[in-house]
Amino acid sequence: MSRMLSKLIKFAAILGALGLISTAAQAGNAYQGYVLFNQTCFLCHGNSGEGDGPLAKKLDVSPADLTDESSRAGESSDRQLFGLIQGTIKHGSGTSAMPRWGLAMPAIQIDSIVAYIRFLQRSKHALPGDPNVGKQVYLDKCAACHGRDGRGNGPLAEVLGMKAKDHTNSAEMNKNPNSYLVEVITHGSAGKSLMPGWKEVLSEEEIEGVVSYIRLLSTY
Ligand code: HEC
Ligand code: HEC
Known part of the structure; x- marks a missing residue:
């Protein structure tokens, strides 16, 4: 390798380490x-x-x-x-x-x-609450079914053989307003669906927080 080239590579590595150029x-x-x-x-x-x-x-x-x-x-x-x-x-x-x-x-x-x-x-919908409040709620109460990253494949979903909603799909998530998400989380999904209601467990502030957090799990 020419000395010039190896110097250039060293220089790029230093810039990369400083975060001045993105490496990946x-x-x-x-x-x-x-x-x-x-x-x-x-x-x-x-x-x-x-x-x-x-x-x-x-x-x-x-x-x-x-x-x-x-x-x-x-x-x-x-x-x-x-x-x-x-x-x-x-x-x-x-x-x-x-x-x-x-x-x-x-x-x-x-x-x-x-x-x-x-x-x-x-996003078609603003954040209705505090995602920092929502993050804790999500990890404690929702991730077992919906998965830590929101893809709907948590360990409980596997065990029970069900598909929990994938919150990372922004096109799907954008279809529903915040009020709808608050409603489903408060009262659960209708019928035989295993999505529980959280009315007795979570405060309104926590429900608005978790709606905000799941909106941020979507990728655009
Ligand atoms: C101290 C004030 C200041 C802070 C803090 C700041 N910005 Fe800026 N930013 C500016 C100004 C002023 C401009 C307009 C620059 C220009 O037109 O030359 C700008 C422009 C930008 C642009 C370019 C947009 C365009 O239309 O050209 C982006 C993107 C941006 N900022 C992102 C960020 C992000 C992300 C952060 C936080 C990590 C941040 N900025 C923090 C002052 C700031
Ligand atoms: C026991 C497993 C389970 C837990 C725990 C759970 N969910 Fe679900 N969730 C589901 C299933 C299954 C669905 C799909 C239901 C359907 O489409 O009818 C779902 C659907 C949803 C939907 C989409 C509803 C729709 O109609 O689009 C939202 C929003 C949601 N869950 C939020 C949450 C939040 C927030 C929590 C935690 C507070 C949570 N879920 C906890 C199983 C779960």
Whole structure:
């Protein structure tokens, strides 16, 4: 191998370790993305993602509305959106206040934020409650049948030979409004279906939380 080439490879490895270039495309986790977005990005882009965060007015360049599907963030491929966040693809204004997150975040976290931004752009239904409350409820009460990742294949579903609903299918999940999901979770599915009702077990806040959490299990 030429010395030039081995130097280049070493340089790429260092950039990779710093997270400055992505080494592999990984499937992000929209719930993780939700958490990270509301810890950092909200400062400028707002909790809603529309660009109205508490720091927004202090910036010379307005933070983008990330929820708009016809914006640059909306029209970008996942890889381009990753690059915009990472700081390897330039922003519109050139003199941007948008931080280069590749300096502070590993690639898997950026992938998760990409997944959450897709949710903001493409989900037909907003989150009715707190997904952090919902996560605990889901893992304690629902994952045995629906599976930890929401695919409907938890251990109890196998044992009982049933198919619990797959929450990762966004086209299916988008068909039903939040009010319908709250209703099914509160009272259970009709007939012989093994989907139980949780009225006596969970508070309204917990049910709205778990609806929010399962919405974030969908992939867009
Ligand atoms: C300190 C303020 C600030 C923070 C915090 C911030 N951004 Fe930005 N962001 C901006 C500004 C300003 C722009 C517009 C840049 C421009 O037009 O040059 C922008 C642009 C973007 C764009 C490009 C959109 C487009 O239409 O070009 C994406 C994507 C983005 N931000 C994602 C994020 C994510 C994800 C986070 C959290 C990890 C984040 N931003 C945190 C200020 C911020
Ligand atoms: C004992 C197994 C079991 C448990 C525990 C369980 N489910 Fe289900 N769930 C099912 C089955 C089976 C279905 C499919 C029922 C059907 O389509 O009629 C289902 C369907 C659903 C649906 C879709 C209903 C529809 O009509 O589209 C939602 C939403 C849902 N479950 C949420 C939850 C939540 C949230 C929890 C935890 C609080 C939970 N489930 C716990 C078995 C379970």
